[in-house]
Amino acid sequence: MDLASQLRGCLSLAVPKKGRLHEQCLSLLKGADLVFRRKNRLDIAMVQKLPVVIVFLPAADIAKFVGDGNVDMGMTGEDMIAEAGVDGKVIRIAELGFGKCKLQVQVPQDDGPKTVEELVGGRIVTSFKTLAEKYFAEIDKRVLTEEELKEGKGTKIQYVSGSVEVACALGLADGVVDLVESGETMRAAGLHAISTILSTQAILIGNKHPSNPELVTKISSRILGVVASQKYVLLNYNIERVHLKQATLITPGRRAPTISPLEEGDWVEVQAMVLKDEVARKMDELQTVGAHDILVFNISNCRV
Numbered sequence: 001m002d003l004a005s006q007l008r009g010c011l012s013l014a015v016p017k018k019g020r021l022h023e024q025c026l027s028l029l030k031g032a033d034l035v036f037r038r039k040n041r042l043d044i045a046m047v048q049k050l051p052v053v054i055v056f057l058p059a060a061d062i063a064k065f066v067g068d069g070n071v072d073m074g075m076t077g078e079d080m081i082a083e084a085g086v087d088g089k090v091i092r093i094a095e096l097g098f099g100k101c102k103l104q105v106q107v108p109q110d111d112g113p114k115t116v117e118e119l120v121g122g123r124i125v126t127s128f129k130t131l132a133e134k135y136f137a138e139i140d141k142r143v144l145t146e147e148e149l150k151e152g153k154g155t156k157i158q159y160v161s162g163s164v165e166v167a168c169a170l171g172l173a174d175g176v177v178d179l180v181e182s183g184e185t186m187r188a189a190g191l192h193a194i195s196t197i198l199s200t201q202a203i204l205i206g207n208k209h210p211s212n213p214e215l216v217t218k219i220s221s222r223i224l225g226v227v228a229s230q231k232y233v234l235l236n237y238n239i240e241r242v243h244l245k246q247a248t249l250i251t252p253g254r255r256a257p258t259i260s261p262l263e264e265g266d267w268v269e270v271q272a273m274v275l276k277d278e279v280a281r282k283m284d285e286l287q288t289v290g291a292h293d294i295l296v297f298n299i300s301n302c303r304v
């Protein structure tokens with residue numbers, strides 16, 4: 001059977017074929033038991049046991065393809081959705097909790113402008129041309145007169161596909177618009193940020209008219225389950241019933257904590273899901289209200 005016939009009737013899910021989001025997207029697919037074998041050099045792979053096909057695409061193209069309905073679902077950065085201008089054309093199913101960074105205006109640290117207003121009329125280099133143009137159009141409008149705008153004195157935005165940070169050193173730009181996570185790339189290039197255009201993270205999106213809505217729901221809840229399991233841990237502890245009320249205020253659980261009586265005296269065992277980020281603080285607080293035998297368990301998968 002040829003590839004096109006194999007794909008007919010399948011739900012398509014796009015993931016970045018390389019780059020920052022690639023590995024974590026693949027690990028989400030694995031956690032959701034979307035198992036596939038990818039043939040060498042082929043950017044399409046059939047999932048075993050489900051009529052789903054995984055499509056490997058550049059992260060920048062995924063938003064547009066999902067928005068236009070060429071692909072049913074996709075994982076990409078929120079920045080890519082904004083840049084592609086498809087916000088209104090896709091359904092935002094879930095934030096995935098990784099790929100967190102900021103799109104920032106950066107200028108030379110030593111002798112660069114101090115504010116974005118000082119960049120007006122200058123040259124900006126970026127891979128996010130649409131977002132940078134939109135951002136600077138607003139500032140140009142505030143700073144320049146209509147006459148000056150008509151004379152073309154506005155900020156000039158030039159597109160480059162990568163290595164944006166070297167543009168100032170090469171004399172191509174007065175400032176750049178690029179993603180910043182740790183800030184290492186920016187600092188290594190002698191730049192610093194003077195403004196944030198947006199904050200972004202990886203997100204699961206869907207087309208508004210998918211080929212198989214039931215399957216979209218099934219795949220979404222599998223992926224959401226994996227995301228939740230990475231975000232939460234299960235906290236288990238014993239406490240005297242007299243202190244239970246205070247303790248459950250600290251660990252209310254997602255819906256409610258599970259409480260089971262112990263054989264011994266007036267003690268109970270409490271189980272509750274807790275955000276990973278909050279677990280150390282919650283354990284401290286539980287100890288102060290009299291909890292004992294506090295245990296933390298990782299969750300390998302869940303449905304919430």
Ligand SMILES: Nc1ncnc2c1ncn2[C@@H]1O[C@H](COP(=O)(O)OP(=O)(O)OP(=O)(O)O)[C@@H](O)[C@H]1O
Pocket residue numbers: 018019020021058059060076077078079080098099100101161162179180181182200201202
């Ligand atoms: N430093 C970073 N930290 C966290 N997330 C990032 C970072 N850089 C990029 N991202 C996220 O990953 C997405 C893809 O970026 P990445 O740089 O991997 O692009 P790419 O499509 O692989 O292109 P290329 O590798 O050719 O530059 C971005 O849109 C953003 O959402």
Ligand SMILES: O=P(O)(O)OC[C@H]1O[C@H](OP(=O)(O)OP(=O)(O)O)[C@H](O)[C@@H]1O
Pocket residue numbers: 019020162163164165178179180181182183184185186
């Ligand atoms: O603040 P940091 O932690 O240093 O991360 C920021 C860098 O990460 C991204 O590029 P990436 O390394 O993915 O490569 P690219 O330049 O080829 O896009 C981004 O474009 C920055 O250059």
